[in-house]
Amino acid sequence: MNEVYDISHLLAGVMLVTSFALLYQGRIASVVNTFAAQSITLSLAVAWAAWSQDRPDLFITATIAFTLKGVIIPIALHRTVARLGIHHEVEKVVGVGIALMVGLALTALAQALLLKVAHSPENYYAGEQLALALAIILLGFLMMILRRNAVTQVVGFMSMENGLILAATGARGMPLVVEVSVAFSVLIALFVFAVFVFRIRERFDTIDVGALDRMRGDRR
Amino acid sequence: MYLQGAALGALVVAAALAAGLRGTVLAIVYPVAAVAAVVMGVVDLGVLLQGGQLAARLPIGLPTIGGFHLRLDPLSAFFGVVINGGVLAASLYGMGLDRAKDLTPRVEPLFPLFAAAMNLVLLADDAYAFLLSWELMSLASWALVVARHTSVENRRAGHLYLVMAAIGTTALIFAFGGLAGPAGGYAFDTIRAHAPAPMVAVLVLTAALIGCGSKGGLVPLHAWLPLAHPAAPSHVSALMSGVMTKVAIYGFVRITFDLLGPAAWWWALPPIVLGAITAVLGLLYAVFDRDLKRVLAYSTVENVGLIFVALGLALAFRANNQNAAAAVAMAAALLHVLNHSWFKSLLFLGAGAVLHATGRRDLDGLGGLIHRMPRTAVFFLIGALAISALPPLNGFVSEWLLFQSVLAAPAMPQITLNFASPAIGAMLALAAALAAACFVRVYGIAFLGRPRSAEAAHAHEVSLPQQIAMGGLALLCILGGLFGSVIVLGLAPVLTTLVGSGLPNAGTGPTPFSLIAFDAARSIYDAPIIALFVAIASLTTLVVVHRLSERRTRRGPAWDCGFPDPSAATQYTASSFAQPLRRVYGAVAFSARETVVMPPPGDTRPARFSVTLVDFVWTTLYVMPGRAVLRLSERLNALQFLSIRRYLVLMFAALVILLSIATVMT
Numbered sequence: 001m002n003e004v005y006d007i008s009h010l011l012a013g014v015m016l017v018t019s020f021a022l023l024y025q026g027r028i029a030s031v032v033n034t035f036a037a038q039s040i041t042l043s044l045a046v047a048w049a050a051w052s053q054d055r056p057d058l059f060i061t062a063t064i065a066f067t068l069k070g071v072i073i074p075i076a077l078h079r080t081v082a083r084l085g086i087h088h089e090v091e092k093v094v095g096v097g098i099a100l101m102v103g104l105a106l107t108a109l110a111q112a113l114l115l116k117v118a119h120s121p122e123n124y125y126a127g128e129q130l131a132l133a134l135a136i137i138l139l140g141f142l143m144m145i146l147r148r149n150a151v152t153q154v155v156g157f158m159s160m161e162n163g164l165i166l167a168a169t170g171a172r173g174m175p176l177v178v179e180v181s182v183a184f185s186v187l188i189a190l191f192v193f194a195v196f197v198f199r200i201r202e203r204f205d206t207i208d209v210g211a212l213d214r215m216r217g218d219r220r
Numbered sequence: 221m222y223l224q225g226a227a228l229g230a231l232v233v234a235a236a237l238a239a240g241l242r243g244t245v246l247a248i249v250y251p252v253a254a255v256a257a258v259v260m261g262v263v264d265l266g267v268l269l270q271g272g273q274l275a276a277r278l279p280i281g282l283p284t285i286g287g288f289h290l291r292l293d294p295l296s297a298f299f300g301v302v303i304n305g306g307v308l309a310a311s312l313y314g315m316g317l318d319r320a321k322d323l324t325p326r327v328e329p330l331f332p333l334f335a336a337a338m339n340l341v342l343l344a345d346d347a348y349a350f351l352l353s354w355e356l357m358s359l360a361s362w363a364l365v366v367a368r369h370t371s372v373e374n375r376r377a378g379h380l381y382l383v384m385a386a387i388g389t390t391a392l393i394f395a396f397g398g399l400a401g402p403a404g405g406y407a408f409d410t411i412r413a414h415a416p417a418p419m420v421a422v423l424v425l426t427a428a429l430i431g432c433g434s435k436g437g438l439v440p441l442h443a444w445l446p447l448a449h450p451a452a453p454s455h456v457s458a459l460m461s462g463v464m465t466k467v468a469i470y471g472f473v474r475i476t477f478d479l480l481g482p483a484a485w486w487w488a489l490p491p492i493v494l495g496a497i498t499a500v501l502g503l504l505y506a507v508f509d510r511d512l513k514r515v516l517a518y519s520t521v522e523n524v525g526l527i528f529v530a531l532g533l534a535l536a537f538r539a540n541n542q543n544a545a546a547a548v549a550m551a552a553a554l555l556h557v558l559n560h561s562w563f564k565s566l567l568f569l570g571a572g573a574v575l576h577a578t579g580r581r582d583l584d585g586l587g588g589l590i591h592r593m594p595r596t597a598v599f600f601l602i603g604a605l606a607i608s609a610l611p612p613l614n615g616f617v618s619e620w621l622l623f624q625s626v627l628a629a630p631a632m633p634q635i636t637l638n639f640a641s642p643a644i645g646a647m648l649a650l651a652a653a654l655a656a657a658c659f660v661r662v663y664g665i666a667f668l669g670r671p672r673s674a675e676a677a678h679a680h681e682v683s684l685p686q687q688i689a690m691g692g693l694a695l696l697c698i699l700g701g702l703f704g705s706v707i708v709l710g711l712a713p714v715l716t717t718l719v720g721s722g723l724p725n726a727g728t729g730p731t732p733f734s735l736i737a738f739d740a741a742r743s744i745y746d747a748p749i750i751a752l753f754v755a756i757a758s759l760t761t762l763v764v765v766h767r768l769s770e771r772r773t774r775r776g777p778a779w780d781c782g783f784p785d786p787s788a789a790t791q792y793t794a795s796s797f798a799q800p801l802r803r804v805y806g807a808v809a810f811s812a813r814e815t816v817v818m819p820p821p822g823d824t825r826p827a828r829f830s831v832t833l834v835d836f837v838w839t840t841l842y843v844m845p846g847r848a849v850l851r852l853s854e855r856l857n858a859l860q861f862l863s864i865r866r867y868l869v870l871m872f873a874a875l876v877i878l879l880s881i882a883t884v885m886t
């Protein structure tokens with residue numbers, strides 16, 4: 001029994017590490033690649049959960065995660081980046097060191113919270129899984145805040161969604177319908193973001209979201 | 221109960237009908253309101269005298285507590301008598317309004333609604349019914365205040381009133397929430413059965429003091445009252461000042477004496493101290509004000525202060541199990557409620573008569589009205605004497621009882637109250653003296669002397685129904701003075717339910733009309749004998765003066781130091797009459813400054829004398845918080861113009877903080 005949890009924890013841990021890597025990456029292309037890696041790890045984690053818990057419907061989730069977020073979306077993002085010609089550095093709000101420290105603190109918070117909430121022995125393993133998922137969600141959110149570039153904000157959002165799927169596979173009884181609808185909403189969100197990004201680009205010649213604020217006449 | 225219900229229904233129907241009517245038919249609301257007030261007053265009187273209670277339950281309201289509870293017990297019956305007396309007088313006055321000119325669809329439909337709402341507050345027997353009818357009362361009176369919305373002053377008064385009423389009702393919601401407890405037992409029966417915890421009780425008391433104090437005009441929540449009460453039409457002013465403040469006092473009595481359970485002695489301190497400050501400050505405002513109706517409104521503030529002092533004393537005595545003394549204080553409070561409703565309604569109706577006859581409210585534009593409006597002048601004089609607490613009128617009886625209870629306060633075991641009682645007594649004495657000064661000034665400037673304006677010179681007496689309304693109230697002031705002891709006997713069931721005892725030696729005096737506070741040896745007031753003495757003494761003086769002096773009455777010019785100047789401006793004005801008091805108290809209370817601008821020799825400009833008064837309560841408790849709120853909202857306004865990323869930061873910060881709290885708390 002323990003190996004089951006060990007392996008699922010290993011995969012979730014790898015996802016967490018990729019989340020940190022997302023915070024660390026300096027170039028947009030590598031951000032997208034790291035995100036692809038995280039999504040593929042997610043699909044592996046979901047597939048392992050499907051096999052170990054004998055829930056075949058989760059295989060569909062894993063397939064969706066792999067094709068959509070591991071392959072299609074990263075390719076789309078790469079093409080966007082290529083068409084926009086923004087291979088340069090990611091504009092950051094704070095330095096990498098501070099971002100990683102904050103990420104570490106958030107991970108600690110997630111751990112502390114879930115260990116307190118799920119303190120009974122039978123919930124221990126599920127709680128650990130949830131803690132990792134929560135940490136990934138928080139890191140995704142952090143990434144949305146700490147990056148000025150619209151593409152990296154999209155990636156942050158997707159990374160949050162990865163955390164949500166991970167949490168959902170940990171929790172028993174989440175029906176497939178929900179997962180499918182979540183996946184589609186993410187896809188739609190991607191379209192919205194893409195249109196948004198191209199629009200900004202057309203108008204302002206940049207995809208720094210700060211340009212929107214300047215357009216509104218706000219001070220920074 | 222059915223009669224009450226029928227009368228209330230008649231009022232509401234009259235309001236609804238009048239809302240659809242226009243023109244002279246609007247006058248129908250006043251006879252209907254008068255009849256309804258008589259019916260309800262008789263039912264109230266019956267319950268008050270026979271004891272017992274009436275109850276009913278309507279299938280509306282909160283379903284969890286079983287509907288809309290109504291109950292008429294001796295306490296609400298007593299206040300019902302007060303209210304319906306005022307409504308009857310105001311309706312009589314309303315019948316005398318000029319049908320062609322004075323009726324508007326902004327006032328007449330709301331008048332019966334206002335009267336019905338006040339009666340409904342008294343009948344309410346659960347928190348929901350109470351708050352609903354309380355709000356109905358506030359809104360109806362607010363609409364009456366802004367009936368003449370064309371004047372900026374009235375709109376401002378209405379706005380301030382609405383804000384203060386909202387604050388008061390919010391406080392009352394908290395009070396009833398605390399009383400009902402987490403189980404949500406909002407019916408008064410349930411609340412009585414479960415006394416709240418001491419800490420909760422203190423919060424309830426504070427909230428009740430804010431809620432009822434803001435409606436009654438307790439300093440520092442009084443600021444709206446002198447603006448709003450005069451803004452309404454005069455018979456509505458009489459209702460608001462004479463009667464609606466009593467509903468506020470009813471609310472306070474109901475919560476603290478009936479619902480809150482046993483009290484600690486120090487709960488009495490806030491009402492006593494605030495009441496005493498209110499009494500003195502209210503009159504200081506009144507003495508310096510130059511608007512007839514505003515002076516009366518400030519005097520209402522003073523009287524509410526007196527009543528709160530008496531209620532506080534009753535609370536303290538009851539907490540010390542000195543039930544007899546508590547009964548004296550409570551009797552003083554209730555009797556003053558009744559008396560004040562009579563003479564303040566009388567004075568406001570008199571002010572309305574003056575306003576109607578001259579079109580002016582400023583004292584400096586009046587004068588000499590005693591010749592033009594002789595009956596109104598007599599009625600107003602009786603009201604002024606009564607409110608100045610001169611024997612043998614009714615104001616004296618209740619203030620006498622109040623001072624008796626203040627004098628008994630040193631018998632309490634708490635050293636704070638022992639030390640406070642002389643100070644309170646001194647403040648009340650000061651208030652009594654200021655009241656006399658204030659009404660000498662009002663009466664002297666408005667009714668005596670020579671007219672100060674053309675309008676005052678051409679004033680005319682008001683219509684017969686209005687004279688009847690004032691005359692009836694004046695008669696009540698006299699009768700209430702002579703038979704105060706009988707009224708106090710009638711209050712016995714209320715006193716017994718509230719403080720567990722009636723007056724200890726009531727009815728044992730030498731005559732049936734002797735009022736005995738504690739025992740006949742040290743505190744007895746025999747109104748008819750005093751009245752007899754006053755009558756004999758003044759008649760004798762009159763006869764002697766007439767005997768000794770020349771018989772024939774001659775009319776001659778007034779002595780004017782040899783400079784005959786016919787201008788009425790050479791008389792005392794309202795400001796000059798108040799000058800000595802302003803010099804004594806104004807500098808302390810309002811930092812009054814007098815400045816004289818004297819033109820240089822040779823300049824023909826007139827010299828200017830001006831007085832500035834600063835209302836500290838207004839500047840510190842109303843203007844400054846208002847500015848602070850405005851500044852804060854300007855700061856927070858920036859929140860609406862953040863960048864997307866900053867909104868995300870706010871959300872993220874909120875999420876992380878909540879998670880941290882969850883981590884620490886669980």
